[in-house]
Amino acid sequence: MRRRWNPLRTCRIAKTIYKSPEEKHACFLSTRSRKDCRMVIGLMTAHNLLASQVSHMGIITNEVPDTPVISPHSGAIFERRIIEKYILENGCDPITGKEMKVEELIDIKTPPIVKPKPPSATSIPATLKTMQDEWDALMLHSFTQRQQLQTARQELSHALYQHDAACRVISRLNKEVAAAREALATLKPQAGIGTSTAPTSIPQPAIAAEAAGNATQPIEQAGMSAEVIQKLQDKATVLTQERKKRGRTVPEELVTQEQIKTFMTVASHPGLHSASIPGILALDINSADHSKILTGGNDKNATVFNKDTEQVVAILKGHTKKITKVIYHPDEDTVITGSPDMSIRIWHVPTSQTQLLLRCHDGPVTGLSLHPTGDYILSTSSDKHWAFSDIRTGRLLTKVIDTAEVGLTTAQFHPDGLIFGTGTDDSQVKIWDLKEQSNVANFPGHTGPISAISFSENGYYLATAADDACVKLWDLRKLKNFKTIQLDDGYEVKDLCFDQSGTYLAIAGTDVRIHLCKQWQDLKVFNDHTALATGVRFGKHAQYLASTSMDRTLKLYAIE
Template sequence: MSPSSKCVFERRLIEKYIAEKGTDPISGEELSVDQLIEIKNPPVMKPRPPSATSIPAILKILQDEWDACMMNSFAVRQELLTTRLELSRSLYQHDAACRVIARLQKEVTASREALATLKPHAAVSQPREAPYGLEADESAEATDEEIGMSEALQEKASALTAVRKQRGKAIPENLIKPEVLSGYVELASHMGLHSASMPGITCMDVHLTNPNYIVTGGNDKNVVVFNKETEEIVAILKGHQKRVLKVAYHPTEEDMVISSGADSIINVWSVGAQKSRHIIRAHTTPVTGISIHATGDYILSVSSGEKWAFSDIRSGRLLFRVDDSAPSSQGMTCAQFHPDGLIFGIGNVDTTIKIWDLKERTNVANFPGHAGAIRALSFSENGYYLASVGDDSAVKIWDLRKLKNLKTINLSGKFQARDVCFDLSGNYLAVSGADVRVFQSKSWNELVVLKDHTDLATGVRFGENACFIVTCGMDRALRIFGQSEVA
């Protein structure tokens, strides 16, 4: 008998098992032959009945024992087969689960990489709101046109991405050096562009290919096109019923300017004719931000009424409008297209920046972090960085690849930031507010502070290769900064 399991064994078998295993066959505990307890039979045993001592009876007993052994062996084999099948099934399930997990991990990694670089996916047809003045069935007829538009947007984005990658490999040869830019002074100041009775230039923009042309919008409801080189007013565009909130110069056409105002309309102007080509009525609340698409055919607009719209500036037709139905949304303050034109950023009153996919019309990423309403956005031309300013007097640089805040520049509490702008090379960043400040990208060192405005500076833009800086402000002044001619 084993003292460990208290079971009785045949002496020969248990000694053989201990010699091989060294353990109790039942409990698995260590066991030696010396620990076994011998069980002795009484000297006097009850004899077997005569019926069990005959040869037939002995054969019957042996047959019964053999049958019992065979049945037990058969049962053990059945259980072994069942166990093997269950084990095989479990192994296959485990292998399949590992393959699924590996595939899902690969898909998640690919999705994160795609989201990090903000590469939009193929367009998905979604229900959309009918434009003002169009019935629902009329807006539905634009399906084929929108498919063609989507293809045009994708082709333009691919072309721009290739050009941008090639251009981003080297700094432009004629780009102004940081040590030169840090010595910029005021070269000219123009006070007579807008009315003195309703003072204040609220916004401005510079023509991309001919930076001598500057457009401004003011509290006097007028849009003014100014030639920096000749120092002459090219056109005064009148048509808004309330103050102008945003202006944008068409990137390739000197004769086209677009403006939006507190009167909730968007004007597409002909500079030469000094009249409106189209009036786009995409909103019912003040249009707080506009941005021209890289194709030059479309414009993005946002309003304080929590809606953004996409319109055709060639026909003046609203293509679609999207309502930001997020519970936290409190109105939109500014908008800016990414350089490739497939995504764009929108600044909100609720302190968040939302990145939207143009083709899918979905919110693909959010950047929280500001402590006040967002006032302006600017994408770097390399497509990797987004700069934002808000009422918290902070400048934040966002990494679009990692979807996180890369750098925060805290300005004084009284700075009242109103505009932010990267130069075309992406090497410099300018911010306007109580004054105008220029920072060098990557190091984010402050290069120069321009304090010439006597009131809030509402806009700032760079000239070609940062050879000059243009600013505007509530002091009615359009100021030009550059390298001193004396120097």
């Protein structure tokens, strides 16, 4: 039986909701039907619940606080016991971060709220409310997750920037360490260089003074005076007589071919020249003191090195381009260097200073040879000229153009000093009479520019090389080629050198090798260099062999 609606009962229900009799009476009077009454009661109940929960919801706990307080700084509502703990620990407002004390909290005076009974989940409204609560909780959780994700992204970005910066710093430090190690390797052999004394005053030549700075300025030729020619002739006579006295006997101290075959690499010195501009291009040994070795490098410097003490004696700086030719004076502590900067420098080794600066060419200097008197220097250049200069006064005595008007690539005096040989870009080897300043013989047969020539001390043989992977031997008495040493295909020859007795011939290029003269057979091949060998010289009595290379090393070979 359907129950009749009773307005009094409805008011009794509302009694638990409304706070004053006036509200209940208003409800009773305004209710004209059961439907209207229930609607009013439902709306007012929802309004009271929502207002109380929203107005008293704690910021930290997300619950209606039992003892609500408000912060004067942020205006937010908190549960007293929780906000007090927070202030005691942090001493600030949790929302604004401003300093705050417990005494500043303001109590909220609210009448006690009579909570309705929790709705049962058996009705549709209750189910909807439950789902709404779950949705709200899910949204709050999602919001929190997004905040945490954003924070994590910022931290990750910061960490990645730090990692990238650290990698850059590590890379830079690695480069600096590598550069420091290279510098140390370069400087270590220089430990033996003592503190240089103040350089003595050395007179500079009138020829091509460096201060003029004009390499193309015409230089006056002093000419080959009768006095100079007589000096050359006298020296040649003495040297010829000495060679005849020696005859064909070899010095007792000369190493035998069996000993040559046992030669091994006994020293390797990579620190004579700059590591940043690698390459040693020229080599010579002091014939009076065979412990002193001279090298010229890609780094524009020449270095004097003592192989016995393994110390650098001097570093000679002044050229503006690489040094391609070097000569160690046999009787003085003086060295001579040539460079593509079109200059020739005569250096005083003890002071590491330039004594003379010769500018007698209009192109790169390609060849140097010291006359046996020790007073004159022969030079060749790609400007098609050879020049003969006095290293005591700095005067240019004569300058002669090649008859074929081709660039000259190398030069060397005959042991007597009255003739000399030059190599050309068009594969010719030419013999010149110094006194007459004329071309007296030509040796054709090579292919490509001549890269090296060397006269034997016996005065009869001339060895030449070019870009054709062979070494040709010429008899100066018959003016013909009597032997060709054929090397491997693609073999490059950069330097040739006979020992002082004329018994052995050394070849430097793709490798370093020693040939026995007359039989012209290989005695020993050295493959220790990791790049092209550029220079080779015998020590006294061939007791050791020295070679230089583009791999930045000076290597010494001897009996171990």
